[in-house]
Amino acid sequence: MSQDTPYIYDVTVNTFDQQVIEKSFQQPVLVDFWAEWCAPCKVLMPLLAQITESYQGNLALAKVNCDIEQEIVGRFGIRSLPTVVLFKDGQPVDGFAGAQPESEIRKLLEAHVQMPAPRAADPLQLAQELFAESRFAEAEAQLKVLLSEDNGNARGLILYARCLAERGELGEARTVLDAVKSDDAHKAELAGAKAQLTFLAQAAQLPDGAELKSRLAQNPQDDQAAYQLAIQQLARQQYEAALDGLLKLFIRNRSYDEGLPHKTLLQVFDLLGNDHPLVTTYRRKLFAALY
Structure with missing residues (x-):
């Protein structure tokens, strides 16, 4: 029993x-x-x-x-x-x-037994869940609570910078990331956040996704349009579509812009983290394409 x-x-x-x-x-x-x-x-x-x-x-x-x-x-x-x-x-x-x-x-x-008081939610964990749901303002509010008590919390600062970046505050986000002490424990998260800033800044200077898709429909071999579309997709967190496009571009033309598709794939892996299922899948596919 x-x-x-x-x-x-x-x-x-x-x-x-x-x-x-x-x-x-x-x-x-x-x-x-x-x-x-x-x-x-x-x-x-x-x-x-x-x-x-x-x-x-x-x-x-x-x-x-x-x-x-x-x-x-x-x-x-x-x-x-x-x-x-x-x-x-x-x-x-x-x-x-x-x-x-x-x-x-x-x-x-x-009527007879008192339920235990609910445990206070961990602000960082709650912020991570909100961020994953694209509820950036709410995530930012949780992180402000956390950082008001521990302004050196590296993971909190990194996620706070990512929230700022999603709101278009790229300069402020970069200032926050520059204040994070880089150590082995947070190296990948920091690299991922910096990659996100790069993608968002690049996307702001590129044609929109509809125009790039139109160019590719007319010419599927348009490597520039393929790469720029992947950057637009990354800026909008369309990670699977972006990874797929980058991998296909790498296989078709691995020397494009001095190996930029390969470098960008590695940046996305940092952004998503090693435990993400897309990273596991596309690392394997990239390895197969390389060797």
Whole structure:
């Protein structure tokens, strides 16, 4: 059955008073009366364990094996299994018989057990999630909170610079990145952020994507249009399309502009990070094209 933890445990006739009655003065205790032969018991117990763990110490779950602990069964007049009883301040205060859905069990507990206070979100993690969803202003707000408390946080500064860059504040973003101390721990992230600034600055000086696509439709061998379209796509975070275009250009003309497609591919790898699935895929494709 379910694994014991500090808040989930078996009780016997010798430990029931201490682990249920006395303990219920400190925190509510759910008592699960079960038996090995009872199929609904085996469905219910993992659910009770999951619910108990969600209370992070504000609730305990005591398990009574009714095949063995007949004295406890008789003491509380248990007639059907599974039966679950909630003890609080030394007394049974609520309960149910038979398997129940999670929503009903939680509804029963709401009146008696306090849910733990939610943990404060990590501003950096939240900012990263917001940035990934292109919610740059909200990410920036989270980073300002973080940097007001730790203005030397390298990862926070790098992401803050990327938010500024997405808003078109390229000069300010570069100033922030120049203030980041480059060390091995943040080398790739810093290189990636600088690459993003480069792509955004370049894209601002290039024809728009529609014009470049039109040129390529007329002449698929237009290497300049292919490269410039990839830069426009990178500036708009269309990474897969950009990587695909750069790789095809590299395969078709690897010496274009002194090997610029290859150099740009490596910059994009820095920008996305080694764990990104696109980087894994396109590193492999680039390797195959090189060798």
